[in-house]
Amino acid sequence: MAERKPYPTDVSDEEWVFVVPYLILFPLDARQRRHDLREVFNALRYIVRTGCPWRMLPNDLPPWSRVHQQMQRWFKAGCFEAIVRDLRMLLRLAEGRAPHPSATVIDSRTLQSTPSSGGRAGYDGAKRKKGSKVHMAVDTLGHLLALHVTPANEQDRDQVAQLAQAVQEVSNQKVTLAYVDQGYTGQKAADAAGEYGLALEVVKLPEAKRGFVLLPRRWVVERSFGWAARFRRLARDYERLPETLAGLHYFAFVCLMLPHLKQASSMVQNML
Secondary structure (H helix, E strand, O other): OOOOOOOOOOOOHHHHHHHHHHHOOOOOOOOOOOOOHHHHHHHHHHHHHHOOOHHHOOOOOOOHHHHHHHHHHHHHHOHHHHHHHHHHHHHHHHOOOOOOOOEEEEEEEEEEEOOOOHHHOEEEOOOOEEEEEEEEEEOOOOOEEEEEEEEOOOOHHHHHHHHHHHHHHHOOOOOOEEEEOHHHOOHHHHHHHHOOOOEEEEOOOOOOOOOOOOOOOHHHHHHHHHHHHOOHHHOOEOOOOHHHHHHHHHHHHHHHHHHHHHHHHHHHHHHO
16 A cells, blocks of 8 residues: 555654554554554544544545544553653653642633533533533643543532542642632532642632733643644534543643653753
């Protein structure tokens, strides 16, 4: 088969060298492997970045059904969570930070439902939108720490315990402070965070607000949501399962962090 023309979404050689050890669930030369693993990864990048429906995947990429099957295998194995974890530590070291953060920023984003996801959708009265909520925790540089998906009618404060537990697991119990908005006020949320060693700091809006206001710390997680929104597959909730939507967010952050790999690696080597 003739070599295909590269797509702008294709992974670079240096990026592939970094990620491939995480993605090999069985040997590259295994007899049952019918499609090149790098091409499968490129196809998934194409889907998530462009928002292309599965069945409209270009013919010069592996069949959509094979890509979808492999994607689910990677999700179940936690491959992208592991890549995000190691990339986050590397990028933090390159910035002169400790490998694990001591503070996190927590917020949620509501995604409009579609016919695929409508069966599990809830109504977010504040956003006047029916769909799913992505609850996310990032470090103070905006790198993903943890996330999970619920129907949009679920309250933010009720997700604190799950997020706090996940944050402490991936940060080696180093996080002690979480910046949140006013949706996380109340003793219940504070107690839930306290069980995992986190203190909640609510960043409030100024009383006399006019126009856009850049809130300390809170803008970091909003920027991370903006980064994720550049991936058109994540513009709405197109997934039947919430686990798939969560996994695609981890994959998107892998794609966002990989371009900084070369610079980060050289800076870390210079410090050693």
